Amino acid sequence: MRKIIVGAMVSMDGVMQAPGGPTEDPTKGFKFGGWVMPYFNQEFGEELDRVFKEKFDLLLGRKTYEIFAAYWPYYDEDAPDGGIARLFNDIKKYTVSRSGEVDTGWAGSVLLRDIADVKRLKQEDGPNLVTQGSTELVHALLANDLVDAMSIFTVPVVLGGGKKLFADGSAPHSFKLTSSRVSPNGLIIGHYEREGEIKIGDTALDNPSDREVARRERMKREN
Template sequence: MGRIVLQAFITLDGVVQGGGGPEEDPSGDFPYGGWALDWDAEHDDGSDDSLVLDWESRTEALLLGRTTYDIWARSWGVWDEDAPGLEGELTRRYNRVPKYVVSRTVTELGWQNSFLLGPDVADEVARLRDEIDGEIRIWGSTELVRTLAAADLIDEYRLMVYPLVLGTGKKLFPDGFPHQRLTLESTRPLASGVLVNVYRRG
């Protein structure tokens, strides 16, 4: 049986939108695209890469909403697998693992090993968790996260908390998010000033 693990770059005020670059998710005229990338460029000496590689070495499948899938397919889906360091390692990994996508509008997926889930998302994801041995990783996909949380299907929240307050943007836990009772499994400060908190279902 697998475990569904959400990973997110998140600010102190709960924003998860557009951390990877200015064009990643500019919806709602979000003005701070690339905030996580900018912080890492200024504060990270590269020593934190081993943590991400360790996490992603356990990824046996990806679970993505349509917007996140589109972003990833345009990046990890086309980047060079032979690139040095973290980029090449993750590109190889993400190309090979199955990617399960939730969408009401998309009918075809171009990125290799990508599969559309049916309309009953909670049942489909519960089936995947029974069938896949290992971690099923969610990145981003705030609407999907809310749906799965309502069905009590998220086993772990891995949050990389950046010491930033943006004051605007999509939040991981907006008003109306399903009630959750979590247990703090671990906390770890990184050299960049980011705090890694891991929570599991209580």
Template structure:
């Protein structure tokens, strides 16, 4: 049985939109794309290499799939731990609008029973079914307790605008820290596993 994991880049104020470049995602009038670039360093690369080394398949939202599809086929290298995996491993896209995906191997999951389909795909794997970026999909998965592990890379920058990973109205959830490190550029890399609903009490009681 596999494991569904989520890897996300966020700012200090929780923004996850368009980390990779100015034109990556300008929806909502977002003007600050490419905020990861000043902090990309060897430590970040080492962690991403570790993550992709555990991948057996990818689960992506439509927008992230299209962003990846426009870049990675043109930057292919079988020996590269990221390009090699993304271009060759199975990709599953949760979308009701993607009809003719060209970047394979790919399966579009667009049925009424999306949650069951995702669980079925994951359970047929031995390694990780990995979600990268895919903001709306990530929120949908978190709201249904489907994410079994989160890799959260927190970059030392505040933007004040943009799509956030954890929106108002999300499920109150407690997590345990599996591992933690800081890269030379100051990015905090944390891996968390959910432990159940958040609990509440008064300090000192």
């Protein structure tokens, strides 16, 4: 069975839209495309390498796949930073598109129709499946309880709106932090693995006050 690992670059308010540049995804009037790039430094690169250190295939939503397919095959693999282009060009790329209207001409690309196809792929033997971007797909993966690990790069900016990593409806789970790093420019990187059910505590007094009893009754009425 394969693991699904969500790789995400997010703002402090959870936005993951268009981290790489203004033309990447300006939908719904998003004005801050490229917000991650000023924070790309040595620590960022090293932790990104950690995400890709084990053999993997890419699992992408249709829109992110189209961004990658229009970029990485044309990047100079012989450039000093061309290793990621070479890697992405060589591995398999799975793209999920409900409509099927996607050009899978990028070498090694495979079209999946829906989340059921992803579930079948996860059950197969093979390398881990790593997502990049792909907001709608990530929401579906989380809702269908298919995420085994997450690598989250949190950039110290608040964007005020845009496509977000988490949506209501994710399957509830606790995650354990396996490694973390803070760069001098405020970037926080956390690598997490799924651990188990949500643990719950309670700070309530053994004998709640009359005011607390009244508050609880009001909450019931307002629910």
